[in-house]
Amino acid sequence: MRRIFICGFLLAAGLRAQSALVEDGFEHFYNLEYAQAITDFEKAIAQNPAPPDLHNHLAEAILFREMYRNGALESELVSGSNSFLRRPKLNTTPETEKKFLNEIGTAMSLAQERLKRNPKDTGAMYALGISYGLRANYFFLVKKAWLDSLRDATSSRKLHNRVSELEPQNVDARLVQGLHDYVIGSLPAFYRMLGFVVGFHGDKEKGIRTVQDVAQHGRINKVDAEIFLCALYRRERQPRLAIPLLDDLLRRFPRNYLLRFEEAQMYSAIGDKAHAIGAIERVAEMKREGVPGYEQIPWEKIYFQLGTVQFWYRDFDQALENMKKVTAAADRLDLNTGVTAWLRLGQIYDLTHRRDLAIQAYKKAIAYAPQADAARESQRYLSSPYRREKG
Helix, strand or coil: CCCCCCCCCCCCCCCCCCCHHHHHHHHHHHCCCHHHHHHHHHHHHHHCCCCHHHHHHHHHHHHHHHHHHCCCCCHHHHCCCCCCCCCCCCCCCHHHHHHHHHHHHHHHHHHHHHHHHCCCCHHHHHHHHHHHHHHHHHHHHCCCCHHHHHHHHHHHHHHHHHHHHHCCCCHHHHHHHHHHHHHHHHCCHHHHCCHHHCCCCCCHHHHHHHHHHHHHHCCCCHHHHHHHHHHHHHHCCCHHHHHHHHHHHHHHCCCCHHHHHHHHHHHHHCCCHHHHHHHHHHHHHHHHHCCCCCCCCCHHHHHHHHHHHHHHCCCHHHHHHHHHHHHHCHHHCCHHHHHHHHHHHHHHHHHCCCHHHHHHHHHHHHHHCCCCHHHHHHHHHCCCCCCCCCC
16 A cells, blocks of 8 residues: 555655545545545635645645556555665656646745745645655656655755744654655665755654654644555564554545555565455455445456465465466556566466476566566566575
8 A cells, every 4th residue: 555655755745624625535535536536626726726735635646646547556665675766657648747747836836925925834834845745756756856856855854844843743744754764764875965965864763753653643644654654664574563553544444445455465474374365355355245445446456466475475376376367467457566467477487497487477577567676676587597585
């Protein structure tokens, strides 16, 4: 889930205007219903276009709709073996990019106008920081412009630092600071030496503690902090800590099937195969029953999740059967699912001593999404068979 939520340097979480439309919009947003969320935010803007927060909300929904469509809301993308600097580029349309950038530009202009009138307007300051954070993700995911992304993320951090100085009790304002600390602490030394991040050395542990504080005591950003923590715990190989957070999120957003897939991966990571398989089978059951939010999940997504757990537990015959179902429909899948399925297929063949078939699968992965991490990994196995590390 937002395999989940840290696909760029900072995924902005904004102040939520307390209108029914905005509340409904975020109810849809957290349940993966981005088209409905966008409609609600557009209606809210039509009623009152002045608040910069509303334009940030709309921009955020547009960005996440694209991430969802590209299969980028999956926490495996932030696993410990994955560098923050290697992410597949989002495929998006010029119209979508223009709409996103227009909303960000409008939000920035509105916030800056307020700050000209009152340099201590913390609401405008916070909104401007959110705009920078969202634009950082655009640079990171769409343009693959690392330095521009890091520069905007740092600008967001500085603005939210100032909010905290003026409002020491504002726990929600610390979320961006915590994420920034974590990400900077995870980057190679070269990036931490850049001029615009001087003074921000990064500290992963401090960053996690800050996000934990927002998850426990925040009001506006509590949900976002819980979601980010799930991704951070997975990256730091502490999946047991994520399970109660996922349980809480599922109670609040029951139509978000990615949360159930995420829970399955967390159970798998702690060695609880039965609960991992059970979580995925529950998704399949809800799809068959036509439960809202589940009826339109592609079966291939379910087969992929099931095959992934079976792969790690060495149930190779079952995993192979499921991954074959996924790759048979690869032309209808998002890039992340498709390329990883071909990689897993190759690895299964290698582990079951079918080298010729393994090479064919790796070549399929490379051709499917050449810039993806799974494709790069597949390239390595063309010359040397995949071997599972002990433990």
